[in-house]
Amino acid sequence: MPTLQNDLFLRACRRQHVERTPVWMMRQAGRYLPEYRAVRAKSDFLTMVRTPELAAEVTIQPVDLIGVDAAILFSDILVIPEAMGMHLVMEEARGPRFPMPVRSAEQVDALPVVDPDRDLRYVMDAASLVKRHLQGRVPLIGFSGAPWTLAAYMVEGGGTKNFSAIKEMMLDEPATLMALLEKLAVSVRHYLEAQIAAGVDAVQIFDTWGGILAPDHFRKFSLDWIADIVGRMNRGGVPVIVFSKGIHGTLKELSTIGADVVGVDWTVDLAEARELVGDRVALQGNLDPAYLYASPERIRQEVGAVLKKYGDGPGHIFNLGHGILPDVPPDHARAMVRAVGELSPAYHRRG
């Protein structure tokens, strides 16, 4: 593999000096880009995920089109439950669905642990292909859903407002839920290790639904399993990013489990977050994704506000506080990236 030409992202993950703050966007390979929609028009979402050439193509699009400092592999967190044998249906209007959700101890027992090299080979192939195409221009990030978030989808079976099924399981059948989370934790760990072996330069664990839990239950049913993965994982020296959305009260604890970077959503004050985590981890975030609906001038102002909140010195990776929204004008994403490039060097002058 060629040496990285732009390693700002990796240096920031390691809290090393950078000349400017690196920037990428969660869900940057996505529907807001007309070039993505052109690929999507010719094949459905899951075909794109499973076809390394297509996945690689859309993975690289935002590097070319938006100018981000890292690529993130185009895929979906639900490939793991699917690899466990669950039938996954993707409908744009209704979101992803598992028509046969997991609800009983017997169903959990019957689920296999994922062997990523056998069951998710297409992901590793896509990662290798992206690395080859990128030729070291920027690093590639691999990812997985966190066990709790994956379990929520598997037990609920689809979109939900109240998470009634998984919360009922959590309270009335905690051993069943724990057995499911353990299988997921082993699967996620092996999956991330396989991605690292395939050449990704960093990995992120997404816990989209961590924030629906009361803090004590978040610790037990989500955080502890993320910590288990991070603690046991053979990382081969690549940085690990953890992102639980909506968990203000447990952010500090998330910074103590051995990850290199903690993602922060936009409802957290980044200055407070930095104070909470000290020098244990770098922070990634946290512009409100909806701000990309505003004018480029206002976006620039809000980028400035986020950079100022983090303040001087290393350890900040600029990102949105959650995924980029599908109807944002690409020019607005470019305005954000440009503003980070222009406004951030002031925070990285040495001495």
Place this chain on the structure above:
Amino acid sequence: MPTLQNDLFLRACRRQHVERTPVWMMRQAGRYLPEYRAVRAKSDFLTMVRTPELAAEVTIQPVDLIGVDAAILFSDILVIPEAMGMHLVMEEARGPRFPMPVRSAEQVDALPVVDPDRDLRYVMDAASLVKRHLQGRVPLIGFSGAPWTLAAYMVEGGGTKNFSAIKEMMLDEPATLMALLEKLAVSVRHYLEAQIAAGVDAVQIFDTWGGILAPDHFRKFSLDWIADIVGRMNRGGVPVIVFSKGIHGTLKELSTIGADVVGVDWTVDLAEARELVGDRVALQGNLDPAYLYASPERIRQEVGAVLKKYGDGPGHIFNLGHGILPDVPPDHARAMVRAVGELSPAYHRRG
């Protein structure tokens, strides 16, 4: 008016000694009750809201059927925008909608400030009727939406995941949004004052959507306006409860604006919240509403956990961390109320 026979709720609001922790539930006059659904089967939601006899009937149902320590007036936060002349459509499946949302400075200019005694007389009539029917059994709580939350509905026009329209207005047309918020703040204040004049024993300001904002914007566009209302309101000695959902980082500030009680959602650790607010306010909350899906035995355990988090002494009003969900079995709500009654006296022994 007869003297209150059960004033536990009011004493807890004032942080006075109680023999046990009082309990009520947000949205307790609602669809989970078959007796409510029987009334609803005969008239649509808005007719129920506008007919004092029907509103009074369902307001009192949970006092009789569940045994809560306070009644809350059956109504809807959207009566204010409706009284400003916005056409409101209520569809069970899609939720409330304003087919003609407010998007421009001209539209905001054209909106009148609400005169509650003229425009919302039916609410005050319902409040008086409830007071008469209750005969002092328990206190009656009046309420309003917070300006930010009302503005979000008025600008978005209905259910939304991303709040793109109001956030765009907030960034690109802040003066327009501020003009709207000011009209709403005056309307809400007069509305709450009219409810107090009609006899309610406490009022609550609901800020359902406060938590979608970054902290600095929450302060400016939501908190400051709630503070304005609480600061100027002629309360006639009745306690004021403020509840912003999902605002962990600004909970402490919410406790400093002169309200008597701060509501806390279930994602906040109640022990931490108590430490944050000190002896400035009482706290109301915070069982995860989804826990009422679990078995009565588990509900009892979780009630015990919430009571223990708050700990000894006065100033706790037991509630859910958000509204009761429409498909919860009434027996589970009763199990919660019973558990509070049985487990809480241990936390109120004097000396």
